[in-house]
Amino acid sequence: MVARHDQTTDPRLQEDLLQARRGTAFFARKLNELTDADLDGNSLLPGWTRRHVVAHVGYNARAIARLVEWAATGVETPMYSSPEARNHEIDFGATLSPIALRNLFDHSAVHLNVEWRDLPADNWHHKVKTAQGRTVPAEETVWMRTREVWMHAVDLDNGASFSDIPEPVLARLLKDITGAWHTRGTDTGLLIKVDGTDLAFGDAGTADPTIISGPLPAVVEWAAGRGNSGVTPTGPGTTEGTTAAPKWI
Incomplete structure (x- = not known):
């Protein structure tokens, strides 16, 4: 008989799974607060309605x-x-009836949760390949999903904000985003600082960098390209407003 609890005994992985499930529950709550008519409204993502966001999150669960x-x-x-x-899958999903779209999210989330729950402890180290071509251990799928559900709950534009995202998730998001910039070399002359912490990312070797600073939620919101309220820019290129964040994904 298949176990009805997670087979992994790794405390860190168990905590990561909890964070992913909390994010899924948070997305579900923000989705359930929307009426069927609200689904036709715009999301915070250019060119996407809320329907597109829900379809993406649903099909993402199936993909993971x-x-x-x-x-x-x-x-x-x-x-x-x-x-x-x-892309075709998301565009198709956005045309589903409201009840079908909601069912897509619900059922795909349950399916993914069951796959995680029933994965033998040793298999979490087995290598898989992401859509971007990265080879990672299966445990990375938990973070992949965590990032999606928390951020896209904000993208539903239904009152959620980056301040609702747990601090450990925000910190890891910022590390991911700035790491992508560094890999592409798009962070030259740019230094990111988080108020009240020692967290700093970007080009620390520049003599006169452009500095973006602020509370962690605001800095991650800016870095993810979702807005610039709450951050303070200083240095070159900031005289006419906040410097735009480099492209992340």
């Missing part, structure tokens, strides 16, 4: 579940057959 199945069986099951197929 495929990676967990890969780790469980050893049979390669990519997240998507192609970037075009992913």
